[in-house]
Amino acid sequence: MNLKVPVRWGIIGCGDVTEKKSGPAYQKTDGFALKAVMRRDAAKAADYAHRHKVDKWYNDADALINDDQIDAVYIATPPDTHKYYALKVAKAGKPCCIEKPMAPTYEECLAICEAFDEKNIPLFVAYYRRSLPRFLKVKEWLDSKKIGEVRHIHWHLTKSPSAVDISGEYNWRTDAKIATGGYFDDLASHGLDLFIHFFGDIEKVNGVSLNQQGLYSANDAVSAAWAHKNGITGTGTWNFGTWKREDSVTIYGSSGTIHFAVFDDEPLVLENTEGKEILNIAHPENIQLYHVQNMRDHLMGKSMHPSTGHTGAHTNWVMDVISGIY
Structure with a gap:
């Protein structure tokens, strides 16, 4: 334009x-x-x-x-x-x-x-995680075959119910009429979209979605398995009623692993046949800064933005299949 x-x-x-x-x-x-x-x-x-x-x-x-x-x-x-x-x-x-x-x-x-x-x-x-330096470093490691051929990715995300959840105070994020998938859509979408950015579109996916606690109308316990078009497999578990928070991603390759967190401020850990590398890469004060800068570059014709309507729609398709609504 x-x-x-x-x-x-x-x-x-x-x-x-x-x-x-x-x-x-x-x-x-x-x-x-x-x-x-x-x-x-x-x-x-x-x-x-x-x-x-x-x-x-x-x-x-x-x-x-x-x-x-x-x-x-x-x-x-x-x-x-x-x-x-x-x-x-x-x-x-x-x-x-x-x-x-x-x-x-x-x-x-x-x-x-x-x-x-x-x-x-x-x-x-x-x-915006597609544009953050922390996750661009992970993509760099993957693209340069630091862990060989990628075989599988697993993400485990849990947290305990908040005071608002327990009290029954209204929260649109857990109202199934407004946010169909509750915390799963709100939080898991970030990681699933990032994995699609790393490995390409997902071709096959299935899942189980339940309401274990009955604290709100949206489901609070989800598990899934999927396969990207290139054959890389993935699994995930998301539960919003556990006793403590955990946020752990591991990418398994033919000659190493990469470990990181989607949300928590944890280091990136690369381990392969050459040893272990640990990196701490801070986020900007305004976490959408690089995402917004990439929109500017796209609108000025300098580069293509990594997160478009079509990539966002594909992430929604994955979540809808996992949740059983598509």
């Missing part, structure tokens, strides 16, 4: 995720400017704009989307409204970034992709 610099962005849904993780990244990226924010609660929208020094605020999404002074839109609302807003952005002819997961279902993701494809408008999904 022929966009002028700076590309002026607006955010729909300036909630918690935009406070530090993402919003400031649009302000720190050369060639981008955050010019407007929207939230249904007018007072909260105005407060956000004041604190982050954003020129305009709205409590009407249509007003932001159709603002002539806004070139691109970042949708950071809960998943159940992603399709609703994304179709409006596509109709307005503006590039868009959607928070992950892309939508509650694969079918909704396909509808979003079709709308943007029809107008040849860039569409991104905020799977």
Whole structure:
């Protein structure tokens, strides 16, 4: 697209995720400017704009989307409204970034992709781990055959229920009507999308999804097995009712292993026939910074962004099959 610099962005849904993780990244990226924010609660929208020094605020999404002074839109609302807003952005002819997961279902993701494809408008999904140096290092090790031929990957993620979970206080992340897969969709999506980035699309997948605790409407215990198109196999277990948190990924190769965590601030560990290498690679203060910078480079025609609507939709397909809804 022929966009002028700076590309002026607006955010729909300036909630918690935009406070530090993402919003400031649009302000720190050369060639981008955050010019407007929207939230249904007018007072909260105005407060956000004041604190982050954003020129305009709205409590009407249509007003932001159709603002002539806004070139691109970042949708950071809960998943159940992603399709609703994304179709409006596509109709307005503006590039868009959607928070992950892309939508509650694969079918909704396909509808979003079709709308943007029809107008040849860039569409991104905020799977920012594809752009983080820590995980780019893992990909570098894999691409340079540091552990030989990759055979299998396994991820184990557990955590204990939060005080909100136990109290029964409302949390949209565990409301199956809004976030179909609960914490699985919210958290496991990050790792599954990263593994697809490492090894390519997944061809076969199956899973078991249950509600063991009965604390909320979404399921809280999930197990899965899959195979990438290149023959690499994978397994995962995600349980949100255990006594402690664990976040452990191991990639098994023909001549070594790579160990890391998807969320926790743990070192990368490479072990092969030459010995063991341990690296600590810090994340940026605003964790979506490199993701946002890569969007700029994509829009300026310098490179292709690693996380697009189509890659995000494939991740949703995998999660839907595991959860038994596709």
